[in-house]
Amino acid sequence: MNAPLRKSGVVLLVLFAMIFAKLNWVQAYKADDYRTNAWNGRVVVAEYERPRGVIEADSGTALAENKATDDTLKYLRVYPKKEIYAPVLGYKPVNLGATGIESSENDFLSGESDKLFADRLSDMFTGEETGGGNVILSLKTKAQEVAWKEMTDNERGATKGAAVALDPNTGAIQALVSMPSYDPNKLVTHDKNAAAKTYKELLGDKDQPLVNRALSQTLPPGSTFKVIVSAAALKNGYTVDTEIPAGGEYKESGAVIHNAEDEVCPGGQISLKEALTESCNTGYAKLGVKLGADKVKAEAKAFGFEDDTLKVGDLESGDGLSVAASHTGDIANPDGTTDKGALAQSSIGQRDVRMTPLQGALIASTVANGGEQMRPYLVQKLLSPDRRTIYTASPKKKSDPIDGKVASELKEMMVSVVENGTGKKAKISGFTVGGKTGTAQNAEGADPHGWFIGFAFNSKGEAVSAVCVMLENVKGGHASAEAARIAGLIMKAAAGSGGN
Numbered sequence: 001m002n003a004p005l006r007k008s009g010v011v012l013l014v015l016f017a018m019i020f021a022k023l024n025w026v027q028a029y030k031a032d033d034y035r036t037n038a039w040n041g042r043v044v045v046a047e048y049e050r051p052r053g054v055i056e057a058d059s060g061t062a063l064a065e066n067k068a069t070d071d072t073l074k075y076l077r078v079y080p081k082k083e084i085y086a087p088v089l090g091y092k093p094v095n096l097g098a099t100g101i102e103s104s105e106n107d108f109l110s111g112e113s114d115k116l117f118a119d120r121l122s123d124m125f126t127g128e129e130t131g132g133g134n135v136i137l138s139l140k141t142k143a144q145e146v147a148w149k150e151m152t153d154n155e156r157g158a159t160k161g162a163a164v165a166l167d168p169n170t171g172a173i174q175a176l177v178s179m180p181s182y183d184p185n186k187l188v189t190h191d192k193n194a195a196a197k198t199y200k201e202l203l204g205d206k207d208q209p210l211v212n213r214a215l216s217q218t219l220p221p222g223s224t225f226k227v228i229v230s231a232a233a234l235k236n237g238y239t240v241d242t243e244i245p246a247g248g249e250y251k252e253s254g255a256v257i258h259n260a261e262d263e264v265c266p267g268g269q270i271s272l273k274e275a276l277t278e279s280c281n282t283g284y285a286k287l288g289v290k291l292g293a294d295k296v297k298a299e300a301k302a303f304g305f306e307d308d309t310l311k312v313g314d315l316e317s318g319d320g321l322s323v324a325a326s327h328t329g330d331i332a333n334p335d336g337t338t339d340k341g342a343l344a345q346s347s348i349g350q351r352d353v354r355m356t357p358l359q360g361a362l363i364a365s366t367v368a369n370g371g372e373q374m375r376p377y378l379v380q381k382l383l384s385p386d387r388r389t390i391y392t393a394s395p396k397k398k399s400d401p402i403d404g405k406v407a408s409e410l411k412e413m414m415v416s417v418v419e420n421g422t423g424k425k426a427k428i429s430g431f432t433v434g435g436k437t438g439t440a441q442n443a444e445g446a447d448p449h450g451w452f453i454g455f456a457f458n459s460k461g462e463a464v465s466a467v468c469v470m471l472e473n474v475k476g477g478h479a480s481a482e483a484a485r486i487a488g489l490i491m492k493a494a495a496g497s498g499g500n
Contacts, residue, residue, distance in 0.1 A: 252344040257345070
């Protein structure tokens with residue numbers, strides 16, 4: 001054999017060796033990736049052979065279910081309530097990744113979870129295709145739908161906002177609304193081109209309907225942050241009756257603090273309870289500076305600020321919808337010393353303080369639950385395809401931001417806000433309601449955001465709901481009054497007392 005043929009033979013052997021190695025690598029390491037890839041048409045068809053599990057509210061109302069079809073994909077995912085529950089449920093499209101609960105509980109809903117192994121084994125012997133598991137959410141249908149109705153038909157014409165309601169005793173999420181929302185049915189159609197067009201339109205919408213504002217958006221919380229500063233004060237020797245400096249104006253390191261109206265705490269001194277009741281900006285700005293940045297930031301962190309690990313969904317797996325971290329900001333000069341002007345502004349929930357609506361609800365629920373903050377969750381139960389209970393949520397404590405004494409004092413102060421102060425719109429007949437309003441300035445020339453955080457106790461003294469309502473860019477004065485009104489109706493519905 002001459003030299004050129006020998007060289008060609010060696011090259012061919014090397015090429016065959018490379019092909020053999022590549023083939024084995026694909027079979028050994030990549031086969032599962034290719035098999036389960038969303039773009040694998042056979043996988044998509046196979047996935048739709050089995051009906052996906054149903055997602056329900058705690059009342060048994062179906063929120064995501066299936067409709068039999070006569071096309072290549074045997075089932076169509078259907079969302080009967082459309083926009084109302086979309087930010088929680090998300091959607092399960094044909095060729096793209098799922099979102100929301102459809103994503104976090106995908107293995108169970110699709111029937112692939114280890115929890116359903118016995119059901120799959122049984123199917124092998126019976127020849128049945130029983131479908132995926134069912135997910136029961138903690139959402140209360142009446143509370144969710146009252147929240148949606150009141151938010152989207154609010155009396156101030158706000159088009160963006162969010163509302164969250166929790167059971168203070170367990171952390172179960174009773175309602176979670178984000179507006180504007182979207183119709184997930186248009187994203188799960190078997191017409192992939194139509195689904196892609198809808199997704200592109202939603203993604204390009206300036207109002208960002210795909211964003212879950214209750215969990216993913218942080219905004220300045222305004223005076224609702226005064227509850228945090230109050231907690232810090234009560235931990236450091238203050239009482240509800242302690243007199244704090246106030247006045248009509250406060251200047252600190254270039255920052256000028258005014259009250260919302262001239263008649264609010266114009267005198268030199270005001271009790272801590274009255275300062276919260278009237279929402280005295282100058283009093284809380286001075287109080288925050290007196291306490292110091294370290295104490296204010298530490299108190300916020302104790303309540304959950306700076307936590308970027310929280311997810312709300314399944315307590316057992318820890319998986320679910322991601323929650324953005326709320327922040328106080330650095331409150332520091334370039335040399336690391338405290339910026340007292342920034343601290344004064346931060347103490348009334350302005351400057352760089354940012355909070356999610358869920359965090360606002362957690363603040364209120366902690367006070368209502370005697371100082372214990374429960375871990376929020378959405379998945380109440382997991383049921384097998386034949387409705388056998390496989391998992392039931394067991395509430396878990398998240399932290400102890402405050403002790404029972406401080407919680408009791410904060411409760412007294414927050415009840416005074418609703419009974420005598422800025423939160424009167426949140427009153428519910430037959431319930432003891434406490435809360436805190438917040439009107440937050442944001443961008444230059446923009447209308448303020450209106451906030452309300454609060455809780456309700458029934459006639460037996462049981463905490464039945466804690467809520468946060470946030471309305472973006474509310475036109476006119478007293479932006480928080482409408483948030484308080486809506487919050488009261490949500491809590492009333494969550495307690496099972498109707499929405500109006």
